[in-house]
Amino acid sequence: MFTTGVHAWLHAAMGLYAIAWGLAVFRQRRLGTAALAVGFALQSLYLVGRGWLGGVFVVHPVVEGPFLLPWCLALIAVVRALMVPKAPMGGLLALTVAFCLFCLFYSKGMIPPSPKRESVWATLFFLSESMAHALFYAAAWMAVLSLAGKAPAHACYNWLVWGFSLYTVAQMTGALWCFVGWGNTFSWGSRHLSSAAIWTFFAATLHLQFVPKWKPKSAFLAAAGGLLVLYISYGNYLHEMRHLRVGG
Amino acid sequence: MLKSIWHTLGDIRLAVILLLTASATLLAGSFHAEDHFSLFMALNHMRIQDWLPVQWASRPELVWWIPVLFVIMALLGINTFVCAANRCLRLVGQRRNMARGRFFYLLIPSLVHFLFITIMLGHLASFTMGRWQRIPLAADSPIAVSPDAPDYRVAAIQDEFYPQASALGGRLRQTAVALVGAGGQALQLQYGRPAFIDGRFLLIDKAPQGEKAHKKPMPAGPPPARRPGPASTEAAQGPNAGQPLLVIVSDPGLAVIILGLTLIMALMIGYFLFKPKSAMWIAPVAVLALLVVHPAAAAAAESRPEELAQIEGRIQMLSPDPAFKDDRYGLIVVKEALTSLKEGSGGIGACLVHEQTGEVVCTGRNRQYRPYFRSDLHAEMDLLNRYEDWLRKMGGRTSGADPRDCAHLVLVSSVEPCPMCLTRIINSGIKKLVYVTPDERGGMVSRMDRLPPFWQDRARDCDYRLAVCSPAVRQLAGDLFDFSVRTWDKKKEETK
Numbered sequence: 001m002f003t004t005g006v007h008a009w010l011h012a013a014m015g016l017y018a019i020a021w022g023l024a025v026f027r028q029r030r031l032g033t034a035a036l037a038v039g040f041a042l043q044s045l046y047l048v049g050r051g052w053l054g055g056v057f058v059v060h061p062v063v064e065g066p067f068l069l070p071w072c073l074a075l076i077a078v079v080r081a082l083m084v085p086k087a088p089m090g091g092l093l094a095l096t097v098a099f100c101l102f103c104l105f106y107s108k109g110m111i112p113p114s115p116k117r118e119s120v121w122a123t124l125f126f127l128s129e130s131m132a133h134a135l136f137y138a139a140a141w142m143a144v145l146s147l148a149g150k151a152p153a154h155a156c157y158n159w160l161v162w163g164f165s166l167y168t169v170a171q172m173t174g175a176l177w178c179f180v181g182w183g184n185t186f187s188w189g190s191r192h193l194s195s196a197a198i199w200t201f202f203a204a205t206l207h208l209q210f211v212p213k214w215k216p217k218s219a220f221l222a223a224a225g226g227l228l229v230l231y232i233s234y235g236n237y238l239h240e241m242r243h244l245r246v247g248g
Numbered sequence: 249m250l251k252s253i254w255h256t257l258g259d260i261r262l263a264v265i266l267l268l269t270a271s272a273t274l275l276a277g278s279f280h281a282e283d284h285f286s287l288f289m290a291l292n293h294m295r296i297q298d299w300l301p302v303q304w305a306s307r308p309e310l311v312w313w314i315p316v317l318f319v320i321m322a323l324l325g326i327n328t329f330v331c332a333a334n335r336c337l338r339l340v341g342q343r344r345n346m347a348r349g350r351f352f353y354l355l356i357p358s359l360v361h362f363l364f365i366t367i368m369l370g371h372l373a374s375f376t377m378g379r380w381q382r383i384p385l386a387a388d389s390p391i392a393v394s395p396d397a398p399d400y401r402v403a404a405i406q407d408e409f410y411p412q413a414s415a416l417g418g419r420l421r422q423t424a425v426a427l428v429g430a431g432g433q434a435l436q437l438q439y440g441r442p443a444f445i446d447g448r449f450l451l452i453d454k455a456p457q458g459e460k461a462h463k464k465p466m467p468a469g470p471p472p473a474r475r476p477g478p479a480s481t482e483a484a485q486g487p488n489a490g491q492p493l494l495v496i497v498s499d500p501g502l503a504v505i506i507l508g509l510t511l512i513m514a515l516m517i518g519y520f521l522f523k524p525k526s527a528m529w530i531a532p533v534a535v536l537a538l539l540v541v542h543p544a545a546a547a548a549a550e551s552r553p554e555e556l557a558q559i560e561g562r563i564q565m566l567s568p569d570p571a572f573k574d575d576r577y578g579l580i581v582v583k584e585a586l587t588s589l590k591e592g593s594g595g596i597g598a599c600l601v602h603e604q605t606g607e608v609v610c611t612g613r614n615r616q617y618r619p620y621f622r623s624d625l626h627a628e629m630d631l632l633n634r635y636e637d638w639l640r641k642m643g644g645r646t647s648g649a650d651p652r653d654c655a656h657l658v659l660v661s662s663v664e665p666c667p668m669c670l671t672r673i674i675n676s677g678i679k680k681l682v683y684v685t686p687d688e689r690g691g692m693v694s695r696m697d698r699l700p701p702f703w704q705d706r707a708r709d710c711d712y713r714l715a716v717c718s719p720a721v722r723q724l725a726g727d728l729f730d731f732s733v734r735t736w737d738k739k740k741e742e743t744k
């Protein structure tokens with residue numbers, strides 16, 4: 001039912017995000033929020049539609065990182081626009097557009113799911129992980145702004161706290177998925193190890209807040225953390241691009 | 249001597265260094281694990297003490313990071329334990345001064361840290377004591393789950409495929425394995441849905457391609473995450489379910505890990521529920537802020553002038569966030585607090601605002617130690633003294649006889665007022681009060697139910713509450729207050 005012309009919805013959503021960004025830059029808040037909301041709705045439909053790429057509904061393509069990540073950023077932007085109507089939105093929307101651009105060039109088919117990937121724990125894991133990544137990118141962006149003197153020194157802190165909480169949830173759901181699928185809560189594979197590296201890195205960044213002498217360095221760490229997440233997760237996505245895909 | 253070792257072990261700076269080192273080690277490990285996939289996957293089905301010595305002897309350059317990681321994690325565990333223990337001891341010491349609910353609330357971050365250690369220990373138990381048996385499954389073959397449990401027999405293996413009409417046609421969707429015990433009891437297993445019998449988990453896994461041909465004694469499982477090897481093998485597989493394997497897991501660490509994870513979840517949720525009044529987005533900030541408040545943080549405040557300069561820098565950077573209605577006044581009282589701190593008094597400021605016009609009528613700040621010691625001159629007292637003196641100069645209250653007619657005024661204080669100031673404020677006739685940061689130890693507004701009946705009665709129609717401020721302003725108010733409290737605590741310790 002969603003199989004024909006489905007990628008056009010993503011393109012439309014992306015166009016609307018770009019418009020919302022432009023409107024935010026020119027301080028047209030209401031119009032910008034409206035464009036963002038419509039774009040978000042279209043992208044949500046696109047993601048659900050991805051579930052039918054193979055002609056029969058499967059969950060994994062809906063929560064596949066490269067496509068879910070910009071949706072998470074847009075969700076954050078929508079929530080922020082509703083809760084803090086006067087907050088500056090330019091940065092978040094620019095990030096959303098940038099990560100959408102990546103999906104444009106990414107292979108759009110779905111990797112045929114293995115039975116284990118359809119576990120509920122897997123879905124929860126991918127959702128919480130992408131959401132945490134999105135928050136880490138937002139934190140890194142705020143950190144860069146504050147390093148450039150354009151935002152308060154600790155502007156990234158709240159983003160970090162949210163990101164870290166969700167990343168912890170991702171570690172928990174990931175451990176449960178790994179156990180019900182393979183019989184280990186921790187696996188000695190590169191995916192698990194690199195994700196533990198991200199968790200410890202941000203744990204360090206957050207603990208830095210409590211060492212007054214080192215606290216000023218935390219913006220550097222938050223920015224570096226964003227790069228670390230980008231390197232690890234997009235390295236994975238590029239690797240997965242080589243997989244056999246169907247329905248694209 | 250012992251005390252200084254204890255403090256070094258619990259130093260939060262040590263935690264930061266260890267976490268960063270752990271992160272670097274894990275990253276290095278992830279590179280090795282990617283390049284030598286099956287070497288490390290074998291560790292998923294073996295005890296580490298059986299695997300590591302052998303690999304260490306033959307290829308230390310690939311496995312060096314595993315012992316390093318264990319040492320770092322052990323140190324981190326000790327560091328976390330000492331930190332959390334110190335914080336707990338301090339909280340227990342202050343317990344008499346707080347309500348029971350508040351005590352448990354403040355205890356949560358330390359408990360979360362203890363649970364983190366528990367989960368680490370659970371993993372250690374898994375790595376050193378776990379057993380993973382892998383048995384090829386074939387219809388009608390007998391399965392010995394454990395020496396004590398009766399034998400099971402494979403009754404049926406049923407593969408379900410995606411419909412031929414779909415693009416996934418012919419691919420395996422799920423496999424159901426039915427086991428029947430000697431006593432007729434039936435069990436069903438599916439991918440991702442294990443069964444539990446006699447202290448062991450039974451789950452099915454797919455035999456990797458070519459495993460049957462090679463018959464390795466310790467077969468490597470498929471990757472547990474998103475990298476199912478080169479795509480070509482999967483593509484070549486076609487409509488073929490592959491041989492399922494039965495994995496029998498006996499993992500003494502598992503219960504500990506699951507219990508730890510569940511309790512952490514419960515505590516985090518509990519933490520959210522305890523403070524329903526504060527805006528939802530503040531709650532998680534508080535969760536993690538408190539989660540990482542190590543007792544050592546207080547000890548790490550040697551760089552005092554630097555810290556003060558840093559706070560001042562933050563204030564200069566800040567402009568009020570219009571999304572928070574009290575932010576403008578929050579910033580004013582924070583600036584007053586800074587002035588007071590620089591003068592050598594406590595870091596608290598206050599102001600009176602005309603509710604209708606929004607104009608700041610009067611400001612005040614703590615002047616307890618400068619120019620000379622005056623035990624009454626808290627910020628709110630100073631503010632009201634100034635306001636009432638000014639009124640007298642102006643010829644008394646503007647509207648008639650009631651000396652307490654100030655319904656149009658809002659008192660803004662950077663910190664939750666103490667008992668002395670709160671009674672003074674009630675007595676002054678001020679009906680509206682907002683404070684930027686709560687004071688868990690000394691604040692009275694959150695404990696108004698414990699005022700004497702006379703004062704409770706007087707305060708009945710008053711609206712005293714936490715201000716609606718941005719997190720940045722609230723954090724500043726708290727930092728300024730903490731700064732003076734710490735200075736005071738330190739002086740007390742030095743004179744002892």
Ligand SMILES: [Zn+2]
Binds near residue numbers: 627628666667669670
């Ligand atoms: Zn007071």
